[in-house]
Amino acid sequence: xxxxxxxxxxxxxxxxxxxxxxxxxxxxxxxxxxxxxxxxxxxxxxxxxxxxxxxxxxxxxxxxxxxxxxxxxxxxxxxxxxxxxxxxxxxxxxxxxxxxxxxxxxxxxxxxxxxxxxxxxxxxxxxxxxxxxxxxxxxxxxxxxxxxxxxxxxxxxxxxxxxxxxxxxxxxxxxxxxxxxxxxxxxxxxxxxxxxxxxxxxxxxxxxxxxxxxxxxxxxxxxxxxxxxxxxxxxxxxxxxxxxxxxxxxxxxxxxxxxxxxxxxxxxxxxxxxxxxxxxxxxxxxxxxxxxxxxxxxxxxxxxxxx
Amino acid sequence: xxxxxxxxxxxxxxxxxxxxxxxxxxxxxxxxxxxxxxxxxxxxxxxxxxxxxxxxxxxxxxxxxxxxxxxxxxxxxxxxxxxxxxxxxxxxxxxxxxxxxxxxxxxxxxxxxxxxxxxxxxxxxxxxxxxxxxxxxxxxxxxxxxxxxxxxxxxxxxxxxxxxxxxxxxxxxxxxxxxxxxxxxxxxxxxxxxxxxxxxxxxxxxxxxxxxxxxxxxxxxxxxxxxxxxxxxxxxxxxxxxxxxxxxxxxxxxxxxxxxxxxxxxxxxxxxxxxxxxxx
Numbered sequence: 001x002x003x004x005x006x007x008x009x010x011x012x013x014x015x016x017x018x019x020x021x022x023x024x025x026x027x028x029x030x031x032x033x034x035x036x037x038x039x040x041x042x043x044x045x046x047x048x049x050x051x052x053x054x055x056x057x058x059x060x061x062x063x064x065x066x067x068x069x070x071x072x073x074x075x076x077x078x079x080x081x082x083x084x085x086x087x088x089x090x091x092x093x094x095x096x097x098x099x100x101x102x103x104x105x106x107x108x109x110x111x112x113x114x115x116x117x118x119x120x121x122x123x124x125x126x127x128x129x130x131x132x133x134x135x136x137x138x139x140x141x142x143x144x145x146x147x148x149x150x151x152x153x154x155x156x157x158x159x160x161x162x163x164x165x166x167x168x169x170x171x172x173x174x175x176x177x178x179x180x181x182x183x184x185x186x187x188x189x190x191x192x193x194x195x196x197x198x199x200x201x202x203x204x205x206x207x208x209x210x211x212x213x214x215x216x217x218x219x220x221x222x223x224x225x226x227x228x229x230x231x232x233x234x235x236x237x238x239x240x241x242x243x244x245x246x247x248x249x250x251x252x253x254x255x256x257x258x259x260x261x262x263x264x265x266x267x268x269x270x271x272x273x274x275x276x277x278x279x280x281x282x283x284x285x286x287x288x289x290x291x292x293x294x295x296x297x298x299x300x301x302x303x304x305x306x307x
Numbered sequence: 308x309x310x311x312x313x314x315x316x317x318x319x320x321x322x323x324x325x326x327x328x329x330x331x332x333x334x335x336x337x338x339x340x341x342x343x344x345x346x347x348x349x350x351x352x353x354x355x356x357x358x359x360x361x362x363x364x365x366x367x368x369x370x371x372x373x374x375x376x377x378x379x380x381x382x383x384x385x386x387x388x389x390x391x392x393x394x395x396x397x398x399x400x401x402x403x404x405x406x407x408x409x410x411x412x413x414x415x416x417x418x419x420x421x422x423x424x425x426x427x428x429x430x431x432x433x434x435x436x437x438x439x440x441x442x443x444x445x446x447x448x449x450x451x452x453x454x455x456x457x458x459x460x461x462x463x464x465x466x467x468x469x470x471x472x473x474x475x476x477x478x479x480x481x482x483x484x485x486x487x488x489x490x491x492x493x494x495x496x497x498x499x500x501x502x503x504x505x506x507x508x509x510x511x512x513x514x515x516x517x518x519x520x521x522x523x524x525x526x527x528x529x530x531x532x533x534x535x536x537x538x539x540x541x542x543x544x545x546x547x548x549x550x551x552x553x554x555x556x557x558x559x560x561x562x563x564x565x566x567x568x569x570x571x572x573x574x575x576x577x578x579x580x581x582x583x584x585x586x587x
Contacts, residue, residue: 005484017394025453028434029426032434087328111575112340126342203314233421264425264520298418299414
């Protein structure tokens with residue numbers, strides 16, 4: 001009886017400690033990143049680091065603007081491409097596809113979400129970048145490049161590696177994830193609502209527009225924000241095709257960098273304390289950015305859906 | 308009748324558009340998958356699996372060191388992450404329930420699930436690699452374990468909460484202590500669900516590269532010592548794909564297909580276990 005009591009007591013305490021460990025890891029992550037970047041924070045400050053475009057390791061001058069710019073721009077472009085296509089896939093899977101197709105296509109998309117992201121990166125380097133250089137770049141030059149103001153964003157000749165290529169590879173990588181969330185949100189709409197609309201003579205699009213999308217809105221937006229969080233922190237899909245040039249490019253076709261790309265390429269090469277500390281600073285900025293995005297996505301939108 | 312016609316036209320237009328979107332998405336995805344199968348299967352051979360790493364420019368050699376390293380790193384991560392995750396999930400479901408502490412842990416664990424993996428790598432670098440002065444397989448395992456824990460916490464919590472309270476009450480009525488109720492009743496009822504969660508979390512971390520880049524790093528020699536830098540399939544892929552040597556690039560594709568088989572196989576295994584549970 002005593003042995004039972006002892007086991008009972010200690011199991012409860014061990015379980016509690018494990019739960020606390022989860023909190024400790026997250027808090028420690030923030031503290032450690034902050035402590036490691038304190039040298040860079042005291043040297044460059046916050047505003048100067050975020051706005052300075054000079055990233056010059058030999059001169060020990062470090063500004064985060066090119067990496068932060070690359071992260072934000074590639075995330076925005078990839079979301080802009082992935083979301084419409086993902087919603088199209090979700091509409092196709094819930095409303096259009098014949099029933100015998102829905103499960104296999106749905107499972108295929110979920111499995112594609114499980115493929116390691118480094119494979120998207122390798123494909124990007126060996127197949128998509130040459131495709132961009134030979135086929136897409138001339139088309140972009142001939143069309144978008146001709147417009148007066150935005151034309152300069154689409155100028156320049158490159159080996160196919162750059163901000164736009166990285167953004168497209170990124171969008172393909174988050175596509176299955178976004179599509180799966182959108183489909184699950186659409187599926188949660190009660191049939192009776194859709195049937196009522198059909199009974200009133202609504203077309204499929206009317207039902208989507210006026211019943212399904214309003215009903216599933218919060219879930220879809222939450223899903224998009226979570227995809228955004230994924231795109232922000234994705235490393236391997238973009239490292240191969242971004243180019244790792246620490247500049248803010250004039251054109252989307254030119255090589256650039258992002259926080260994750262800079263970390264992946266330079267972390268093991270950092271030879272001075274200030275260099276390493278600046279890289280930790282970038283990691284801290286990325287952590288805070290994705291933390292905010294996740295909190296907004298999960299707690300402002302998805303929590304409401306669950307209740 | 309005009310308004311009706313207009314609606315029909317818009318309807319057809321949108322339906323065609325979303326079918327095209329679905330096609331477009333699937334074409335990209337199958338292009339990648341096709342490339343992987345074509346290049347990967349083309350470079351697979353017995354030598355690739357069993358051989359020692361090639362010298363630069365050499366056309367012989369294989370991935371034995373990376374395959375063994377990958378397995379060791381992932382297994383060690385599982386040994387660290389699984390007990391911690393299951394215990395924390397048990398606390399949430401059986402002890403904390405919907406108390407304030409439990410809800411805070413739940414929210415933080417959910418946030419942890421989406422932290423960029425490369426940030427976890429930098430964290431372990433500062434915590435372990437920098438003080439010790441060298442990279443190690445164990446550091447790689449630790450960063451993978453950190454990514455694994457929140458997934459297991461979430462599934463364990465969800466699965467245990469699905470066990471009907473009547474089962475627990477019946478065991479309490481027989482005079483069992485809480486530990487016995489959890490061990491002999493709750494875990495037994497939820498075991499397939501927990502196993503599914505564990506398998507899926509292993510599949511999820513198995514393909515991660517970014518957290519290993521500056522923790523376990525890479526090693527051109529075969530080693531079983533977790534305190535030494537250790538090669539993994541993912542980091543080897545990264546290094547070989549970026550190299551100028553044709554044979555190394557081929558090895559990278561071979562590693563890619565081995566990794567994908569491993570990850571997808573684990574993933575499908577998890578789904579089969581889950582299916583088996585909910586069928587019953």
